[in-house]
Amino acid sequence: MKKVLLPLLFALPFLSGAQAPSAEKLIKYVKPIIGTQKMGHTYPGATVPFGMVQLSPDTDTLIYEINGKYNPDIYKYCAGYQYTDKTIVGFSHTHFSGTGHSDLGDFLVMPTTGVLQLNPGTADKPESGYRSAFSHENEVSEAGYYKVKLDDHNILAELTATNRVGFHQYTFPKSEQSHIILDLMAGLYNYENKDVWTFVRVENDTLITGYRQTNGWARTRTVYFAMTFSKPFYQYGSKNYSKKEVYKGFWGRFDQGKNFPEMAGKHLKAYFDFKTEEGEKIKMKFAISSVSTEGALKNLQTEIPHWNFDKTRKESQELWERELNKIAIQADNVEDKQNFYTAMYHAFINPTTFMDVDGSYRGLDQNVHKAEKFTNYTTFSLWDTYRALHPFFNLIQPKRNADMVQSMLAHYDQSVHKMLPVWSHYANENWCMIGYHSVSVIADAVIKGNAGFDANKALDACVMTARHKGFDGIDAYMQMGYVPDDKNSSSVSKTLEYAYDDWCIAQMAKKLNRMEIYEEFIKRSQNYKNVYDASIGFMRPKLSDGSFKKQFDVLQTHGQGFIEGNAWNYSLYVPQYPAEMIEMMGGKKRFVTHLDSLFSMELPDAFFAETEDITRDGIIGNYVHGNEPAHHVAYLYNWADQPWKTQERVRMILKKQYHPASDGLGGNDDCGQMSAWFIFSSLGFYPVAPGSEQYAIGSPSVKSAVLQLENGKTFSIEAQNQSDKNVYVQKILLNGQALNRLFINHSEIMAGGKITFVMGEKPVKKAR
Known part of the structure; x- marks a missing residue:
């Protein structure tokens, strides 16, 4: 990047899709x-x-x-x-x-x-x-x-x-x-x-x-x-x-x-x-x-x-x-605006710029590199942020997100392991948490038409990462279809997250017409079935000999094959195949009973003594909002023909887990993931499976919102009859036409237009 004057430095990020500030100053709500x-x-x-x-x-x-x-x-x-x-x-x-x-x-x-x-x-x-x-x-x-x-x-x-x-x-x-x-x-x-x-x-x-x-x-x-x-x-x-x-x-x-x-x-x-x-x-x-x-x-x-x-x-x-000003909302009170715009503020802190004004930066190989035609970023807490933060960027910060993917690809090029980042910052890989969720971020960008990078090169990097036999049980996963618990800790969580990431690779390969890769990874994406124990109705750690672990407690986390969650939470972690997961777990009626219990059960004291980052403030029943594996769960009712329960659960979580005070977050914000969940859910939709074009419909908590898109178009959201009591969606109109489905596509939003939610106090219990 050439040396430029200060005013131009400040202006550069806004040349594409720049918008005039609204009459009201929004910074006062942060x-x-x-x-x-x-x-x-x-x-x-x-x-x-x-x-x-x-x-x-x-x-x-x-x-x-x-x-x-x-x-x-x-x-x-x-x-x-x-x-x-x-x-x-x-x-x-x-x-x-x-x-x-x-x-x-x-x-x-x-x-x-x-x-x-x-x-x-x-x-x-x-x-x-x-x-x-x-x-x-x-x-x-x-x-x-x-x-x-x-x-x-x-x-x-x-x-x-x-x-x-x-x-x-x-x-x-x-x-x-x-x-x-x-x-x-x-x-x-x-x-x-x-x-x-x-x-x-x-x-x-x-x-x-x-x-x-x-x-x-x-x-x-x-x-x-x-x-x-x-x-x-x-x-x-x-x-x-x-x-x-x-x-x-x-x-x-x-x-x-x-x-x-x-x-x-x-x-x-x-x-x-x-x-x-x-x-x-x-x-x-x-x-x-x-x-x-x-x-x-x-x-x-x-x-x-x-x-x-x-x-x-x-x-x-x-x-x-x-x-x-990229999102202008109207809400019932100042507190709701403070929650919303502080969530936007926290979402726009990370990842962070990692290069000098001339584009120079220190790479993973500890050599000095220069970012050519992109901004190099660091602080990739990917186990957290692939779920909602990066999808939010694809919607409202697509240019930055494409640069973030380029930064990940630069990391890959500089890696002696030839792996995409797992949790990286300041020219270092920390190997923290599980999965290879860079592939989710990359696939989501490609599927949503935001590939401001070499998509085929990115796919090759994803495939190389997912085939890396030396990394965290992947060799056994490829051979056996699951990570064996006697060989690798957090085995169930890893199996489930690898299977989701594999599905992301398959979607990207299909989009790029790389069908041999598609067939390999769509098959791998079915591996979630290998750790489901139908006899108890939960995901369960499996041993190298193919048997399930005998000493097993569905409420415990540590030593049970899970990380930052237990069998109740992770048995619901198949975001790529929610309908198939519901069928596997006994059908819609049984699944809804399980999901209801997750939100209503009382946990024993031992649960809270297990880990330092769970307190009673951050949970609803056994739903732990501060631990990301559960972030999509409230939306799963949509696939079980009870969307009104998604609507009431989402609004309950918004009220209980976020408020404008120093203790106003029910868990670590995790580099903006908690905030991105709040933003999406407040607007009325959520990316259950990044790597898909679909957003699941929820229940908007704002009265209205206008999204200023980088392509120069606007997308408006209106919630008629909005109130704390009127949490149930009566009907939905997209550009004036009835939307008789429980999702909206990314391309429909990016085309500009308007979605209208008509809200009411009573649930609509009929198939949409």
Whole structure:
């Protein structure tokens, strides 16, 4: 990508299908604080749509393992911030949104006054370190902007961001001892006695560069930075907190702790000192790069060539306003709009940009590559996001989604395993969770006509991934038609998810007229039948000898062949063949009884003791909304001739699992998947089987919506007689004609037009 001026950089994403903002400002409905309490694991700080920088406060940074044992408290801080905490440690520049695993938290910055303290201190005694108490009364969290008063230092901190640059503005009191601390030890995936390596170079009295290498969830992650101050510091220094004496060699000739321009170490903290007047603002711009300090400096100079904080905040929020305006809704109350537009905000955070302004990025092979004619993205939580987030992008962000697929294909090209990403970020594959769900994302794009990439090459990559005998039981799966439980954990879940992914490959192959591949994978897609035990009516782990596991509990998760679900949930996971699954489970009447029981049963206490990420807040009966295998389940009534139950279940989930407060998410947002479920379901339809053109009909909770499509057309949704009581669909009109089916096609939406739901208080119990 050629070097371009800043206004053009901001305009580029909107040249295709750009729309004029609505008269009403939608950004006021975004509440980034939603999901920052309990399990939501979102962060309240500043970022732009799909931005590389996520500049946000951390209320604690804990050690992941202590004496070789997992620290359960670390789970709370996957995003660095918990709403119930009373202190802030500092502001770091990279964060995951809504994940169930921690990493990132790079380059923590904290402004302080008084005697210099380089230890963060403890939450119960913030005065023992540089952290500070704060109050939510003095905290503002908006899309693209964050503000908080640091009570212990009497400093007002304000944050905003562009794609690759975080912009800090600190208003200090009068002090002869004002400091800005750069803590290079701090992070969100720290191990006791395990090292990071950091380097800092003081270029002059306002510019600092360096890098940070970490060995955490991503085992080879390097992030470079360039930071610059609006005011020169008068002195600076550092301290290395390594528990072992560092051999200094000839470097011992220098006093490296103070005013020495090169700092390096495993446990390094730097500080920069200022003298400030009352109300004086010190601003700091902090750019990151995966390539080099030179790349970080170029990012900084290109994206924020000035010191106007308010200008950057305005531009950041204008970017959000444009994205939010892609769907304009009318709802009964402000709370519904806050839920909807915060869901859009969270959906548009990940995946994140992963390249410099010139297109350079670090690849999976740890070499530097250049993205040609596409934006390279990272943070692919695919086990979560293939279900609704990427289908939502195919509907409302197709160009970005095509670029995301290109990023996956670049990952494949750079992979020594020749595999598409499973869960990847920052030029690393984490191998987290199961399945090979990149193929679902790719197939969904191809089937829906959004293949802004080489579709045949993509199919070849999908096939190579699905035939990879060295990966997670695939060899046994190909030989036996299932993953044997005595050879591989989570065997039932893997069998079912592999079978779905195989169906996706078959659909793509058929679309591309690659019939030999189609025949191979459509046959493999039937493997779900091999782990169904008809004698008990549930999916069940099977052993290598072909027998079912004898010690088996349909309510337990761990050790029973499942992951993030139990036999009740996963017995319903055949999204590619819902009608056949229902028949296999005894027919529609028996299936509805099973599905009703899922929502109404009471779980034993042992269920909640099994896993850290399930609480009673996040479930309805045995339906666990925070665990994605169940996200399609409420829509399955449509295939059992009782769509009114889909309608009432969907509206119940919307009300119970989402509300506009810090604890407003019933589980991890998982990089936008929970939010994408909310958006689709609020609009009245949902992609039960990505890789199909069909969306299952539900019950819209909005009064109306207008989708601004990238092809320049609009698709309108109207829900007549909408209310909390009128949850049942009486009839549906598509462009004025009766829609006598329980699905709508993607192509019908993309053609533009209008769907009208006539709502009522009583269910319509007749075949459509």
